[in-house]
Amino acid sequence: MKNIVRVKYLFVFAFMLICSLCVSNSVDVYAKGDEFIVGFDAEFPPYGYMDDNGQYVGFDLDLAKEVCNRRGWTFVARPIAWDSKDSELASGSISCIWNGFTMNGRESKYTWSTPYVDNSQVVIVKKNSGIKNLKDLKGKILAVQSDSSALKALTGDDATKDNVELAKSLKNLQEVADYNSAFMNLESGMIDAVAMDIGVASYQLSAKGNEFVMLDEHISSEEYGIGFKLGNTKLRDEVQDTLFEMLDDGTFAGIADKWGLNDSICLSREDKVDDSALNKGATVKKTGIDNIIRLLSSGMLATFAIFALTLLFSMPLGLVIMGLRMSRFKVVQWIAKIYISIMRGTPLMLQLLVVFFAPYYVFNISTSYSYRFYAVIIGFSLNYAAYFAEIYRSGIQSIPVGQREAAKVLGYNSSSTFTRIIFPQMVKRVMPAITNEVITLVKDTSLAFAIAYTEMFTVAKQIASSQASLVPLFVAGLFYYIFNFIVAFVMEYIEKKMDYYK
Amino acid sequence: MEKNMSENILSLKNISKSFGEKQVLKDINLEVNKGEIVSIIGPSGSGKSTLLRCATFLEHIDGGNISYIGREIVRTNKDGRVLYPSKADMKKAYMNFGLVFQNFNLFPHYSVIKNIVDAPIHNQNRDKDEVYAQARELLDKLGLADKENAYPCELSGGQQQRVAIARALALNSKILYFDEPTSALDPEITAGILRVMKSLAAEHMTMVIVTHEIDFAKAVSDKVIFMDGGMVIEEGSPEDVIDNPSSDRTKEFLQKLNI
Numbered sequence: 138m139k140n141i142v143r144v145k146y147l148f149v150f151a152f153m154l155i156c157s158l159c160v161s162n163s164v165d166v167y168a169k170g171d172e173f174i175v176g177f178d179a180e181f182p183p184y185g186y187m188d189d190n191g192q193y194v195g196f197d198l199d200l201a202k203e204v205c206n207r208r209g210w211t212f213v214a215r216p217i218a219w220d221s222k223d224s225e226l227a228s229g230s231i232s233c234i235w236n237g238f239t240m241n242g243r244e245s246k247y248t249w250s251t252p253y254v255d256n257s258q259v260v261i262v263k264k265n266s267g268i269k270n271l272k273d274l275k276g277k278i279l280a281v282q283s284d285s286s287a288l289k290a291l292t293g294d295d296a297t298k299d300n301v302e303l304a305k306s307l308k309n310l311q312e313v314a315d316y317n318s319a320f321m322n323l324e325s326g327m328i329d330a331v332a333m334d335i336g337v338a339s340y341q342l343s344a345k346g347n348e349f350v351m352l353d354e355h356i357s358s359e360e361y362g363i364g365f366k367l368g369n370t371k372l373r374d375e376v377q378d379t380l381f382e383m384l385d386d387g388t389f390a391g392i393a394d395k396w397g398l399n400d401s402i403c404l405s406r407e408d409k410v411d412d413s414a415l416n417k418g419a420t421v422k423k424t425g426i427d428n429i430i431r432l433l434s435s436g437m438l439a440t441f442a443i444f445a446l447t448l449l450f451s452m453p454l455g456l457v458i459m460g461l462r463m464s465r466f467k468v469v470q471w472i473a474k475i476y477i478s479i480m481r482g483t484p485l486m487l488q489l490l491v492v493f494f495a496p497y498y499v500f501n502i503s504t505s506y507s508y509r510f511y512a513v514i515i516g517f518s519l520n521y522a523a524y525f526a527e528i529y530r531s532g533i534q535s536i537p538v539g540q541r542e543a544a545k546v547l548g549y550n551s552s553s554t555f556t557r558i559i560f561p562q563m564v565k566r567v568m569p570a571i572t573n574e575v576i577t578l579v580k581d582t583s584l585a586f587a588i589a590y591t592e593m594f595t596v597a598k599q600i601a602s603s604q605a606s607l608v609p610l611f612v613a614g615l616f617y618y619i620f621n622f623i624v625a626f627v628m629e630y631i632e633k634k635m636d637y638y639k
Numbered sequence: 640m641e642k643n644m645s646e647n648i649l650s651l652k653n654i655s656k657s658f659g660e661k662q663v664l665k666d667i668n669l670e671v672n673k674g675e676i677v678s679i680i681g682p683s684g685s686g687k688s689t690l691l692r693c694a695t696f697l698e699h700i701d702g703g704n705i706s707y708i709g710r711e712i713v714r715t716n717k718d719g720r721v722l723y724p725s726k727a728d729m730k731k732a733y734m735n736f737g738l739v740f741q742n743f744n745l746f747p748h749y750s751v752i753k754n755i756v757d758a759p760i761h762n763q764n765r766d767k768d769e770v771y772a773q774a775r776e777l778l779d780k781l782g783l784a785d786k787e788n789a790y791p792c793e794l795s796g797g798q799q800q801r802v803a804i805a806r807a808l809a810l811n812s813k814i815l816y817f818d819e820p821t822s823a824l825d826p827e828i829t830a831g832i833l834r835v836m837k838s839l840a841a842e843h844m845t846m847v848i849v850t851h852e853i854d855f856a857k858a859v860s861d862k863v864i865f866m867d868g869g870m871v872i873e874e875g876s877p878e879d880v881i882d883n884p885s886s887d888r889t890k891e892f893l894q895k896l897n898i
Contacts, residue, residue, distance in 0.1 A: 542697050543744035547810070548733045548762035550726070557757070561748045638747045639792040
């Protein structure tokens with residue numbers, strides 16, 4: 138079973154490639170008429186996700202497809218980054234958000250269809266964890282998806298008193314990028330519980346067998362609707378009318394049955410939305426720029442920690458790898474070569490995932506909560522050390538052979554030849570290349586989001602999505618720029634310091 | 640000049656060396672005694688620089704024996720295997736000689752004085768003050784007293800080569816090797832370096848010089864060796880080898896130089 142899971146994750150990247158091809162194919166099939174582009178989070182079964190064949194499928198997508206058939210529109214399924222859904226909708230690159238999309242708390246941000254699914258927020262724990270109800274979560278780590286209904290229910294402005302207290306009693310409320318990693322975290326014991334929609338929970342429980350259980354107590358109840366750009370009632374009404382047609386002739390129930398959602402659907406003509414209730418003046422609460430800067434500054438600290446610790450470890454480690462790479466022994470040389478080739482030839486994001494999950498999935502060791510940060514540092518250090526090793530090697534090879542010969546006849550042994558003659562000259566020669574790497578590292582720190590470590594960019598994305606504004610991202614960009622400006626200044630200073638000889 | 644035959648400094652016996660298929664040294668023998676100045680001349684590719692690099696252990700020989708001051712350091716056993724000593728013994732062997740390179744090979748990140756004192760202090764464990772005093776004396780003698788704190792990149796080629804000579808002399812070694820010390824220099828600067836070497840000759844410094852400066856070789860040498868094709872073609876006093884060469888190849892080489 139474990140093996141299958143492992144293999145699955147390895148193929149996720151390949152699937153993504155295939156899927157992008159599939160999407161473009163489906164466009165070609167319906168070449169006539171208007172395009173109806175459904176924005177969805179491709180990791181949200183059973184509403185919208187990628188199946189084992191790399192196809193986007195799900196309850197919501199089936200509904201949308203049927204609506205398109207009846208309307209004569211071209212159906213396009215567009216997976217989006219959940220955090221950027223508002224920008225996508227605002228820019229018109231998607232027609233609607235149709236993806237188990239919770240209405241509660243977002244009433245004024247979108248033009249909504251009639252709710253069609255009733256969903257509650259529930260908590261999943263590992264079997265035999267001893268957690269029987271919400272009170273037992275005290276002092277535990279609970280995971281929720283970023284900007285999800287569960288997160289809103291626990292910490293949002295409209296959160297109930299009980300939920301606020303529940304959130305406070307936790308050791309940590311961990312935000313994760315998707316439910317897949319939430320379950321991997323749960324399985325490996327890095328977190329104690331996951332809060333999620335009941336539909337998703339039932340699906341995951343049936344898929345993962347009996348390793349997990351759902352708590353009887355629910356965090357909240359909520360409804361799903363289709364979200365359109367604020368004010369786009371025309372499109373909303375067209376889609377909604379078609380849905381009611383489907384409800385009348387039984388198609389809607391049929392599709393719900395196919396996805397096992399019979400118990401959750403709630404579409405009814407009686408609930409048909411009344412636009413007069415819609416407050417046209419409703420606006421999203423905006424936070425001031427000073428508040429954005431304050432929030433980002435806390436993330437900046439994490440970014441700086443990744444940056445500084447990665448340099449601290451990767452620079453000496455690079456030296457060691459270079460030593461192996463230049464070893465007299467062919468076997469050692471090859472090991473270093475393969476290491477460098479893998480580190481440079483695969484995405485850093487993938488390496489972070491491997492470092493984070495390998496202890497559990499490969500060695501069956503449960504890691505502690507704080508391992509998340511260590512994994513970031515280990516992943517970055519291993520990756521950057523490979524680059525530094527090659528930079529050092531190029532520096533050493535550019536030193537004329539006469540330097541070594543002179544050192545030899547002057548009686549320097551091999552270690553003092555390196556420390557006194559070769560190393561100082563190498564440092565000067567590699568400084569420009571090192572500066573490049575260091576600047577890249579500043580920007581690469583944002584990849585820590587891959588294992589849900591909240592550094593500055595993650596914070597920026599969270600604020601951006603909660604405010605439906607790009608300002609936090611621009612501010613984050615400015616932060617990176619200033620950071621790199623300082624880095625470049627320092628590196629230039631060091632280079633100048635070494636300019637006393639040529 | 641009266642030769643002091645009492646002490647043998649360098650003894651090369653039956654040295655052979657190949658680079659791949661190409662044999663660059665064929666059964667070379669060379670004896671250098673204390674105070675003796677030996678010049679090695681010959682066309683490019685004749686193996687003269689390689690011979691120097693073998694004597695200074697920068698190249699491993701394929702056969703033969705190398706001795707310094709009567710002590711055998713590299714030897715070839717009955718099976719034809721060449722035996723080099725351990726790292727520690729090797730380090731001691733390096734103390735026997737100094738080498739001046741064609742392109743100086745000063746350490747660019749060290750100041751002039753540091754280039755000279757670092758090896759004696761660090762590798763010979765000599766007294767710091769004594770080494771610094773000796774280094775300043777050498778710089779003064781070579782006309783570089785005011786360059787003590789300069790870096791090699793701030794010096795002319797001739798000045799750099801004088802620093803390199805001072806660096807080799809500061810080791811207080813028994814013999815000094817010069818590998819085409821003036822080939823990278825302008826003619827007028829060459830004259831300055833040759834003057835320095837002549838003054839060393841006058842002090843009876845034991846030297847082996849690979850050079851293209853025939854007139855210089857004639858003027859300072861006790862012995863001149865003409866090499867061609869990896870072999871010693873002719874050896875003897877400068878008068879014998881340069882003024883009255885017996886071999887046709889030597890004659891041909893010297894004639895070409897005169898044109």
